[in-house]
Amino acid sequence: MILGLLQLSSPTLPLGAYSYSEGLETLVERGAIADDDSLFYWLLQELQIGAVRMEAAVMVRAFRGFKKRDFSGLSTWNKWLSAAKETSELRQQSWQMGNSLWGLLLELESVSEAANSDSPLKVALTTIGKPCNYAIAFGVGAANWNLDEKMALLGYLQSWTSHAIGAGVKLIPLGQTVGQKLLFKSNKTIAEVAEEILLLKDDDLASCSWGLSLASMAHEVQYTRLFRS
Structure with missing residues (x-):
């Protein structure tokens, strides 16, 4: 079980996450984030009240929906999350x-002895269709691999934090050791936020990330860029 979690949340998973900064590049360019302290503050704000908190909550719903084989519910949450994206850049990412x-999940399932044309994973994909949001695919993948719900949530949040710190290390720039210290310092907040997310009702799903949204929109027309958007 732990091996599956490590693989699913690994920064080396070939999904292209390394090529996105989610507006962080704009914030660094404008001087709003200029050192490890300001980067850490931004990380905490995003985890506590930002879009990643809401997306993680939807990931949990995708996890539970797949466990119940509620494929139509998965499709509904996928559409909901697409509509909740505040910029086209974040949606496309x-x-x-x-x-x-x-x-990737389908490729990995194809090497499994249990793979067949009527597998729940393939049925879910057919029902949801494309485009599929990352949080939905992550939740379905974690449930399909029989991972623990809370551990999958922690992996999702830690993976996002790790990618964000990686972008900050390149942009500010910071040393790799500083980046690891930031990730270690974030662990307490990640654990606390995970506990809160597990208790959220559907009507509680919301985020306050208008600053990130403005930065994301500005990044598309930024003169020089290291990241896609």
Whole structure:
């Protein structure tokens, strides 16, 4: 079980996550984030009230929906999350990573002795269709691999944090050791936020990330860029 979690949340998973900064590049360019302290503050705000918190909550719903074989519910949450994206850049990122993860999950299932044309994973993909958001694909993949729900949530949040820190290390720039210290310092907040997310009702799903949204929109027309968007 732990091996599956490590693989699913690994930064080396070929989904293209490394090529996105989610507006962080714009914030660094404008001087809003200029050192490890300001980067850490941004990380905490995003985890506590930002879009990643809401997306993680939808991931949990995808996990539970797949366990119940509620494929129509999965499709509904996928559409809901697409509509909740505040910029086309963030939406396209989620779709690209989600579609890539779907393809990878199917490739990995093809090497399983239990693989067949009527597998729940393939039925879910057919029902949801494309584009598929990353949080949906992650939740389905975690449930399909029989991972623990809370551990999958922690892996999702830690993976996002790790990618965000990686972008900050390149952009500010910071040393790799500083990046690892930031990730270690984030663990407490990740654990606390995970506990909160597990208790959220559907009507509680919301985020406050208008600053990130403005940065994301500005990044598309930024003069020089290291990241896609």
